[in-house]
Amino acid sequence: MKLIKVSVFSFLVLFSYSMFSQWQPAGDKLKTEWASELDPENILPEYPRPIMKREQWKNLNGLWDYSITDKNSAPSKINDGEILVPFAVESSLSGVMKRVEPSQVLWYKRNFTIPTEWDGQRINLNFGAVDWKADVWINDIKIGSHTGGYVPFSFDITPFLTKGEQEISVKVWDPTNEGPQPRGKQVREPEGIYYTPVTGIWQTVWLEPMNPKSFKKINFTPNIDNNTVKLEAETTNLETGDIIEVIVLEDDKEITRAKFAAGESLEILLEDPKLWFPETPFLYRTIVKLISNKETVDEVKSYFAMRKISKKRDENGIVRMQLNNEDYFHFGPLDQGWWPDGLYTAPTDEALKYDILKTKEMGYNMIRKHVKVEPARWYTHCDELGILVWQDMPSGDEQKDWQMRKYFEGNELVRSNESEEIFRKEWQEILDYLMPYPSIVVWVPFNEAWGQFKTKEITEWTSNYDSTRLINSASGGNHFQTGDILDLHQYPDPQLYLYDANRVTVLGEYGGIGFPMEDHLWASDKNWGYVEFKSSKEVTDKYIEYAETLKDLVRSGFSAAVYTQTTDVEGEVNGLMTYDRKKDKMNIKRIRKVNQEVINILKD
Template identity: 35%
Template sequence: MSIPRNDYPRPQFVRKEWVNLNGKWDFAFDDRNEGLKKKWYHSFPVEQQINVPFAFQTELSGINDKSFHDVVWYQRKLAVPEGWSNKEILLHFGAVDYRSWVYINGNLATFHEGGNTPFSVNITHLLNWDNEDTVTVRVEDPSKDVTIPRGKQYWHEKSESIFYTRTSGIWQTVWMEPIEKSSLSSIRWTPEIDRGDIELEFEIDGENVSNLSLSIDITFNGEKIISDQTNMLEIYNKRSYNIRNRFTDRSNIHGSGWYWSPENPNLFDVTLTLRKGEKIVDQVDSYFGMRKVSIENGIFMLNNMPYYQKLVLDQGYFPGGLLTAPSEDALKKDIELAKEMGFNGARKHQKVEDPRYLYWADKLGFLVWGEMANASEYSEEAARRLATEWFEVIKRDYNHPSIIVWLPLNESWGISRVAHAKQQQAHATSMYWNTKSVDQTRPVLSNDGWEHTISDICGIHNYRNEEELKQAYKDVESAISTTPANRVIYANGFSYNHEPILITEYGGIAYQVDNTEGWGYSSVRNEEDFVLEYKKHTEALMNSRIIQGFCYTQLTDVEQEINGLLTYDRVPKCDLKKIKEINDQK
């Protein structure tokens, strides 16, 4: 029986040995919240099975129950390979929504809060090594708590408006791997294209590192350009490698030909080898892209050149799997279809996307705006939850060259009174500065859409018709004085400071081509009108001398929203070449 989602779950930090734990798990609803009292981690009530990593609300899970169950349990046997007996065993979870407790053989191994980010635990000391070890997971996903960062997951059972069916429990790959007592725990690539350097920061877990050495081999198009070995003197270290002058065949590299961009998604492959004497104790494969994102004199720049962003809003929902793509090919196909239409990137909307999507964005050349799933209402606890998980998001995804913008808050979600409330303004501003404190390489928006506090980009959402768009964006003064959705562009006490202006949501044209009934921000009845409306809305923005990019709503239909360029099943609603012809005008 094939294992679902059997692709390697951590594409920028790859070890050869690993075991995928997706597939059939025992599963139980705990609607009375009695599992802890009855110690289900010792005596599990086998009610049914679930197909991990798909949430119980999905068809692909084998359960397909869309009613609310705030507490659920999982359990399965662990068969640790014999060759791992002298190793440390790490158990990894790609994402579990929202709070999770992990038990090994009835003993609590770890707790994690946050539905969008990965976590790991060393389970070596809890194993019996008898092929009868068990892992049990208890998950809480409170249905009515509107201060949890859940993005488009609705807090009512039936989807409506812009909100969709929720995802509870395990929704990304579960897996385990062996490591030695000393191992690499993280790496961080920071490209410096003006110097031609790549900076590497790394962390090592385990014993005293003074007797360890790390070798780094970097290749480009099959040519090894750097081979370096250094002794470890401290756990935290930074190394800088010059890329520009390392190519032996100069005909293979000229000018900016080694930069990463959507047009030329050049990637450097890396192998990092940790040794203790002559013995290899860890080896990790990785990659990086040499690219620079900056804003110069109010102009958005990619690799020191003005760059016009043609983005599509992508909710990242899939028939049968909701937030979990049925396959890696499905993630790749969404990028390929968007590029086929002439888009050079996507704004992943209210979803922290699967790392395999970001891998294909890196490989295929596709810009991504990294966005946090937001809460619906504000509280001090909501602020803590968002900030804590957002740091985990940035750490997970920092190395992806495709991610060019960070967006922690959207449309005042979770900060509904930010236009005037000082506390919520402080939260939005703190999310901006907190992001900057861990990543100086990317622009950050405090609150995309409207009611900005401090932002590197002025992102505006406007679903008005093409004539209104033309008038609104004829000059900067008009743009920043508009009130789309009756919201001011800058919160009280804050003002425009020559940031690049992008229309980061517009369009939303509904066109029903199958039996799905739904809504959009405007509607048409045939393919010809669909293309014409896309053309009119998009050209109104392209012809503006102040707009530096756009993000069309949206890539696909999702449940009751039928404003996609593709259906929910990824069937084009028109000849995609016609969309590309329009997009290629800029």
């Protein structure tokens, strides 16, 4: 009898494992520890947009059907196999790990149902990000398209829904480096500082019930000099008489409440506000309501921070960055946000947060998010944990006439009309998407001349569009006397070889100390750093040597520094951590100590 019980139990375990194991990470490349924790039925279950949170939503992440076809044909059935959304098709965690050529397209399909309690509401279909061009069908009706690989977009799918089960299909085309679109470090032939392509859905897909009248966007703009914060809200189907109510909470306690007409803005006065610093990242939580005919038709939870980023000449004549009207040195790693198993997509929210926590642990106060835009939750983690963010525009098009050590003398890249239009559209969408996050303090339109064009015009446009942050026009070269920052790149040791007496001067990249750690490498060969060592002690010693040099350069004129980089990435082995995040390369206590010393020089 006991034997029978054991046998039945064993059968059930094997059956369950068989069902679960229909999805497995593909390939034998490096994996993070989070990869083993994935449940295909519960992928990235956290609410995707915490800066504007509603209570009701439905996650569409999980296993979808997929096919890869010629660009000019459609499959009779989408049934090449299953892909785990939202991991790019080239990634291990997608379960596919296949390349999609520019001559091909990637198709997705899945069924879903609408919760019965949403009856009578509008239904929005939201995509966190899809790289690069997405066409979307609901129940075999094409409902819309979107281009741009880094920003969220949505469709009101209500008119296309039927009774019972619904079907969604998505077609994605991505030319990678054969097109002029923003793509960051993605190339068809990865090598050196260029990495594996990312095609398709790479952020959460989700449904949200909406009232016909609802918030499209809310944004808080603090003014610490006046102890005020300005609230602007964009709504759908605005009518005269619609009202917005905002409740401001401090440590879960209501401290003020106000109402104003929808379509207007409101300045909220705060008594003795708590300022946001990386050391004390205080956030004011809010509840924002849209009221029509005395009824609350939409309600979102949000937050803001009282912080100011600016620049000012100090007593020595050096233009310094200031945080909340105090000289404040920015110091942090170049963070590219790549994962060996998920590529652009962190395996879990815990993993997404981990890199920020480690950055804080190492004593930094800033991250330069390099030629990539992250999911909304990453920026909220930065807001909550206390880290300044420099946000790059993902690079695209070509690099031409890169000049590092002098102000630019030459002809700028002339982009095609299509390329220029794509850049302007996607840069504005990135600004719109990220403007509400207080941790972001610097915009970086161009890096090392990649796609750099009409620098003065783009800088002025960016500054006019968001006057509350500093503009780093051209990180690392092709310098113009425009914007707020002169940004030098120098590997491996820090050097101050060019100085601007009228703008902030920063070291936008340096370091790159390589240390290939066995059993934690993406590839067995072609691993490189700007300099390479064979032990943690050697790497730590060299890092501290560079930091001691940096201390003197801070006194001489640098107001920020960016060390390359947070983790190894594919063939690059110059990370503070291994690519799988399982090993620190350096002695954390020693580098934390010297990092804090660098940061505190301006406070001495």
